[in-house]
Amino acid sequence: MPTVGSSWGRYPHVTQNIVPLHWRGAELPTPDGTLLAYGNGRSYGDSCLNDAGNLLVTRGLDRLIAFDPGSGILRCEAGVLFSEILDLVIPQGWFLPVLPGTKFITVGGAIANDVHGKNHHRAGTFGEHVRQFELLRSDGSRLLCDRTQNSELFHASIGGLGLTGLIVWAEFSLQRIAGPWLATETLRFENLAEFFALSSASEKDYEYSVAWIDCCAPEAKLGRGLFMRANHAQVSNAKRPPRQRHLRMPFTPPLSLVNRASLRLFNTLYYHRPIAAHGLSHYEPFFFPLDSIAEWNRMYGPRGFLQYQCLVPPQNSAEVVAELLRIIARSGTGSFLAVLKTFGEREAAGLMSFARTGTTLALDFANAGPSTFALLDRLDAVVAAASGSVYPAKDARMSSAHFRQYFPQWEKLQTHIDPKFSSSFWRRVTE
Amino acid sequence: MRRVLIIGATSAIAEATARLLAARGDSLFLVARDADRLQTIATDLGVRGAVRVATATLEVTDFDAHAAVINAASLALGGIDTVLIAHGTLSDQIECQGSVDALRREFVINALSTMALLTPLANLLEAQGFGTLAVISSVAGDRGRQSNYVYGSAKAALSVFLGGLRQRLAKSKVNVLTIKPGFVDTPMTAAFKKSALWAQPAQIATGIVNAIDRGRSVVYLPWFWSIIMLIIRSIPEPIFKRLKL
Ligand SMILES: Cc1cc2nc3c(=O)[nH]c(=O)nc-3n(C[C@H](O)[C@H](O)[C@H](O)COP(=O)(O)OP(=O)(O)OC[C@H]3O[C@@H](n4cnc5c(N)ncnc54)[C@H](O)[C@@H]3O)c2cc1C
Numbered sequence: 001m002p003t004v005g006s007s008w009g010r011y012p013h014v015t016q017n018i019v020p021l022h023w024r025g026a027e028l029p030t031p032d033g034t035l036l037a038y039g040n041g042r043s044y045g046d047s048c049l050n051d052a053g054n055l056l057v058t059r060g061l062d063r064l065i066a067f068d069p070g071s072g073i074l075r076c077e078a079g080v081l082f083s084e085i086l087d088l089v090i091p092q093g094w095f096l097p098v099l100p101g102t103k104f105i106t107v108g109g110a111i112a113n114d115v116h117g118k119n120h121h122r123a124g125t126f127g128e129h130v131r132q133f134e135l136l137r138s139d140g141s142r143l144l145c146d147r148t149q150n151s152e153l154f155h156a157s158i159g160g161l162g163l164t165g166l167i168v169w170a171e172f173s174l175q176r177i178a179g180p181w182l183a184t185e186t187l188r189f190e191n192l193a194e195f196f197a198l199s200s201a202s203e204k205d206y207e208y209s210v211a212w213i214d215c216c217a218p219e220a221k222l223g224r225g226l227f228m229r230a231n232h233a234q235v236s237n238a239k240r241p242p243r244q245r246h247l248r249m250p251f252t253p254p255l256s257l258v259n260r261a262s263l264r265l266f267n268t269l270y271y272h273r274p275i276a277a278h279g280l281s282h283y284e285p286f287f288f289p290l291d292s293i294a295e296w297n298r299m300y301g302p303r304g305f306l307q308y309q310c311l312v313p314p315q316n317s318a319e320v321v322a323e324l325l326r327i328i329a330r331s332g333t334g335s336f337l338a339v340l341k342t343f344g345e346r347e348a349a350g351l352m353s354f355a356r357t358g359t360t361l362a363l364d365f366a367n368a369g370p371s372t373f374a375l376l377d378r379l380d381a382v383v384a385a386a387s388g389s390v391y392p393a394k395d396a397r398m399s400s401a402h403f404r405q406y407f408p409q410w411e412k413l414q415t416h417i418d419p420k421f422s423s424s425f426w427r428r429v430t431e
Numbered sequence: 432m433r434r435v436l437i438i439g440a441t442s443a444i445a446e447a448t449a450r451l452l453a454a455r456g457d458s459l460f461l462v463a464r465d466a467d468r469l470q471t472i473a474t475d476l477g478v479r480g481a482v483r484v485a486t487a488t489l490e491v492t493d494f495d496a497h498a499a500v501i502n503a504a505s506l507a508l509g510g511i512d513t514v515l516i517a518h519g520t521l522s523d524q525i526e527c528q529g530s531v532d533a534l535r536r537e538f539v540i541n542a543l544s545t546m547a548l549l550t551p552l553a554n555l556l557e558a559q560g561f562g563t564l565a566v567i568s569s570v571a572g573d574r575g576r577q578s579n580y581v582y583g584s585a586k587a588a589l590s591v592f593l594g595g596l597r598q599r600l601a602k603s604k605v606n607v608l609t610i611k612p613g614f615v616d617t618p619m620t621a622a623f624k625k626s627a628l629w630a631q632p633a634q635i636a637t638g639i640v641n642a643i644d645r646g647r648s649v650v651y652l653p654w655f656w657s658i659i660m661l662i663i664r665s666i667p668e669p670i671f672k673r674l675k676l
Contacts, residue, residue: 020618022618023467023468023471024471025467025468025471060618063471063472063474063475064474064475064478064479065474065475065478066474066478067478088478088479
């Protein structure tokens with residue numbers, strides 16, 4: 001388990017007072033200084049950190065409240081993990097409507113970042129499936145928020161970065177499935193044009209789609225990668241695969257293991273790996289390829305790493321993504337898994353939701369100091385010029401000017417922020 | 432499908448254990464001080480699959496109330512197969528050094544109340560000729576240390592009591608399980624700095640359920656505490672006196 005009070009990118013390091021929460025009926029603690037809820041620390045940067053303030057650690061709020069196996073409506077406390085929900089509901093024929101790339105996130109964190117998954121074109125973000133939640137504010141009030149009561153706070157809290165108060169519990173709808181299996185297809189593509197063609201061809205018939213891009217490919221092969229798409233399989237009783245082996249990064253190596261040579265090797269091998277065009281996959285390796293190595297984030301060494309996830313609008317997605325990939329390839333940095341996905345045309349569930357129509361590119365960079373920050377600033381310049389945006393859940397460094405340009409609605413969020421709540425991220429991008 | 436009475440059911444270890452029991456379809460009777468917290472946990476266990484969950488509030492230091500609660504549990508569950516006693520406080524050593532009231536209070540909660548509860552429960556299980564009494568003691572009871580010998584000596588008394596009870600009930604096919612957790616990351620220890628020796632309540636719970644199922648007598652959880660305590664017990668007094676433990 002990562003240390004409570006740090007984020008997944010292990011950057012930045014901050015000092016804060018840890019306040020564990022355990023009972024949903026209890027009053028909000030009132031220590032000196034600002035408050036911020038902390039779920040399971042799966043945000044990469046500083047949106048889940050509160051330097052010199054207090055972190056309300058919600059993992060102790062992990063009780064289920066009601067589950068109706070007929071309608072698939074689940075109500076639970078905000079610190080319940082997606083992994084715990086999956087274990088509970090899959091045997092009863094239900095599945096979470098939206099899953100990010102790790103199952104170790106809390107319900108509160110999923111709402112506060114309005115997370116998206118590989119089915120955005122079908123299901124939108126997690127917030128779309130939330131029916132109601134209770135918000136505990138620092139004035140002691142408990143507000144039931146849904147689409148009619150306190151609806152402005154409801155929409156402000158979805159994607160609201162934890163700033164509108166503490167979500168104590170939430171109720172949301174699940175989706176029906178026959179079993180834990182997916183019928184998958186993997187296709188190789190040689191350039192971005194092929195990626196976009198595959199993407200739009202898959203939207204209609206496939207519930208899930210995502211692509212991996214070789215971010216080290218030379219100019220001539222720019223944008224090559226593997227396209228994965230899947231539907232829930234109608235089988236319920238296929239033989240369970242041998243349980244995923246659970247590995248762990250046992251310690252933090254003194255230097256990042258991720259470097260130019262290991263990256264190029266991995267990316268080339270991954271692209272050329274033999275692929276079975278069609279297959280039946282258990283949901284875990286399909287959705288959470290990285291979860292099988294606990295604490296893989298340590299491999300980037302003591303300085304941690306930065307993830308960059310941006311969204312570019314559909315009009316000029318192809319050129320902008322190509323430009324970004326060119327800048328990254330030239331830098332010789334970048335990650336093992338660079339993920340590319342198109343988002344569907346859906347209305348955003350929250351005021352500040354990141355996921356909107358367009359194309360999203362996500363990848364990790366070892367923190368090599370100023371050169372990494374300069375590289376990410378160059379990417380920001382391209383994204384900003386294209387009227388795109390950057391995902392706060394993954395960010396530890398975007399400038400406040402860029403943030404305000406990406407999320408002009410930030411001023412509206414400010415009117416809903418609880419006066420006692422704040423985060424390192426929020427201070428960095430608004431002050 | 433077991434019928435389990437849990438006393439101190441709102442403690443983190445008891446709650447984690449109850450979840451494992453609920454998931455396998457056991458019936459549970461939960462006892463603790465706070466009605467709201469009990470309800471929160473009972474609802475959760477119901478959603479997790481417990482066949483039946485009932486609750487009662489009890490102040491364990493109110494000895495006169497013990498019998499009624501045990502009766503209520505037996506009635507609600509239709510008999511009792513397994514009892515888990517998990518209540519306790521982590522005594523403030525410094526306070527107990529300065530106050531006999533505090534010393535007495537800690538002994539009543541951590542030793543006497545548990546022995547009092549075990550007295551009728553042992554007779555009940557002895558008479559029916561089966562069942563398990565699982566009781567949370569502590570590694571702290573293995574040797575007195577300056578940092579927490581009040582808590583430790585209360586737990587030591589409890590461990591000895593359990594040892595005797597185990598011997599007595601063996602011929603009635605009733606198992607007495609002494610559980611000795613090491614450092615557990617619970618609300619009770621929220622203020623402590625955590626090292627690699629700290630375990631999560633869920634890990635301890637798995638150990639407890641396994642030990643109950645296998646009819647074990649004494650378990651250290653996690654297991655490595657048996658080695659740590661073996662070493663600590665074998666340090667000669669002249670040296671031990673000078674240590675800072
Ligand atoms: C391997 C990996 C893959 C990922 N893939 C995706 C992906 O595909 N799509 C995606 O959208 N995200 C993805 N993420 C990011 C992750 O889903 C989000 O950062 C998520 O919000 C983390 O949830 P958490 O419970 O760890 O919350 P934290 O990171 O601890 O907190 C996140 C935010 O939620 C707030 N918060 C937490 N609990 C509460 C509460 N009870 N009340 C109010 N506010 C609260 C915090 O204040 C903070 O602002 C990925 C992360 C990892 C590590």
